[in-house]
Amino acid sequence: MLDHFPAADLIQVNLCADLNVKLETAYGSSFRFWRSRARLFEGYPTNLSEPPHRDCHVKSESEVVAMSIESAAFERVLSRHGRDPHALVQILRETQALMGWLPRSLLSAMARELKLTLAHVEGVAGFYRFFHTRPMGRLRVLFSDNITDRMLGSEALMADLCARLGIKPGQVSADGRVSVDQTSCTGLCDQGPALLVNHHHVITRLDAPRVAQLAELIRAEVPVPQWPADWFAIDHNIRRADVLLGMPLAPGAAIAAALARGAQAMLDDMKRSNLRGRGGAGFAAGLKWELCRNATGSIPGTAPGSTHYVVCNADEGEPGTFKDRVLLARHADEVFEGMTVAALVIGARQGLLYLRGEYRYLLEHLQAVLQRRRDQNLLGSAILGRAGFDFDIAIHVGAGAYVCGEESALIESLEGKRGTPRIRPPFPVEQGYLGQPTIVNNVETFCAASHIAAQGGAWWAGIGTHQSTGTKIHSVSGDCERPGLYEYPFGTRIDQILEDCGARDTQAVQVGGPSGVCLSAFEFDRRIAFEDVPSAGAFMVFDCTRDMFEVARNFAHFFAHESCGFCTPCRVGTALVVKRLDKLANATGGGRGSRHDLDVLFELDLLLHGTTHCGLGASACNPLRDTIIKFRPAYERRLESLHFEPGFDLDAELSIARRMTGRDDPAAHLEISP
């Protein structure tokens, strides 16, 4: 700090004044708020006050007041979770719901109560996008920023809303009323553009009139529940139903069938079904269950294998995927039933459902289903009267982190930590949640397991192809007449799906989301199956009017944003890819690409593919590589030169010095190309 330099001269003071302006521009009202609180920084000159920043945070009056008002509620949150440090993410989420943000003083108190270090608590609070360690608007609006939202005009709508509210994206309005920003895909691509309010409510099918009305409601501070109800309507859009979407099971039927068979026979049936995980990797579910069932766990200080856990991965973060949202809303019984069958097989007493923060609005519904199932004796102790078969399910709500869809990162998050993927082995089936053997399966996998329990593994194995049994739900969005869910047996051709959803003049399909594969028209005769084109469920359609370069650039921004930051190749590499693509893009760099940039992009792809800590970084360049190979002209038309081209206007770099010196001689200019 400058006051430690008694001889601080005029230059430095002037620079501080300049800094003040810069900070005010960057932080807006929250900075003005903090500057007005500057007297709380004893001994600091006024112009050195800082925006809310972790290194230099002093309790403000309003914070103190808020703390005393909310301390009773805070205490209720802590006791509800038994002051368990493993519940930190849930405690942060519920505490933030009380105040809108998480002041450092509160994090401090939390650390004390949970017997954690402040560094740990701040580290976790800083990791998840939905946690705020600086004041946010009382109303927080997040536009979904998937490419499908953009194709439906989300960028212009957000700009419109910001203009109406007089704020910039990422800023808090001067009165602290509202902040508007973007977030990764919210899983509503079939009814976008969508936005998320206060990390809780979603608004679908945005258009100009809705945005205009929304701005009015925000300005009038109308409470969210009083907004037009049809804004919050979420359609299931089931276009083609097969086993999972079309043959609902009576609650308890699958559990009864599994109990009648016995745990070992049920496991054998699972293996016979050859069901492969639906989250993307396609690991054999039966084998996973068997490994977990036989695992003893080996964390020092715990009884080996004393506890097994069943975890359902409902962190459906892959852009363009929304099948789990519908399964949870419409088929929660089958999902929970599948988890209960898994518990029977592996001997678990506790199940956890990791619900992505963006699906918070499903929580009450899911809690109600769980309660009904407890009442029906389908959860709890002695399920369906079988003594010793005790199992219950708790719901953990995430806070906006794509990487938590990776199973070991998901477990870290369940344990109240940052969602950093673990080094494997040991795999979760040996050492998962709290070091105990754990199976983590996708929502759709558990749903399928309940059908297998009810109808048998051989029946399931009879559907689909040899290596990819059963059916698969596809979340179809983008350029087609009928976006929504399409369930097909494995082995269905791409062009079949395109025809069914009413896609015309299709130039590309992104199967499995950004980390999947981009297919061009000459490949539309390929089939969805692990033998050919594997898919985690996303199916984004792009017609001939779309610019595939912009598609790849949107995905690159997504990965750079969602990188957990743990390993350098991914943290830095994804940012370098973004920088290079932005250089090529017309929008930001004025289109300054050269062939050299394409070489660099290929090198970055190789680097990320071979060196990152987990699959996020390894697959971050998939859309880039696919589009450079299959849609190369989309890149080539952006090349300004075959040689090197700087990413900025060199002559403009001398503009300030020219102005200050009044010079305009030849030496005061740098011609664009030598």
Added chain:
Amino acid sequence: MTTPAPLPPLQAPRKLKLATVSLAGCFGCHMSFLDIDERLFELIEHIEFDRSPLTDIKQVGVCDIGLIEGGLCNAENVLVLREFRAHCKTLVAVGACAITGGLPAQRNHMDIGAILTDVYCTRQGLSASCRIPDDPELPLPLNQVHPIHEVVHVDYFLPGCPPSANAFWTFLNDLMAGRTPHLGHGLMHYD
């Protein structure tokens, strides 16, 4: 009768031409390069210096290798860098400033116009007639300090602040032997 002088070998191994320059740097990288000490004698068996602070040659000629220390802080830096790029088959960014902008880039947080005003006009103790120099002989400062790879294509990066003498030695030996330079553990470190 005189004995004819022996003919020179048909394929005399040509010495590689090496040019070096310090742009917005502190010459620390050059000093570290000199720290290869007596190995300089071995080096000049294989290379010939072109433009470099070691030779005081002012114009860079056609070279095999160009070593660039320092980033770009003014118009002259850009012109010299472009000349090096045009004349050197292999261009190497040497040291933290060339690779990232380094210490001079700390000014990027400030406005260059405000800095010029502060230094030449409003600072205490200046005479009333002081103003920002505008002689055309003086290169104008860029709005921001840039690493060199943002303005020309760079073939290799030799990191360090400065790179150690052994790093220079290994790197140049790799280049001379036709191997892709690889510093590896020990020569790449961050303290």
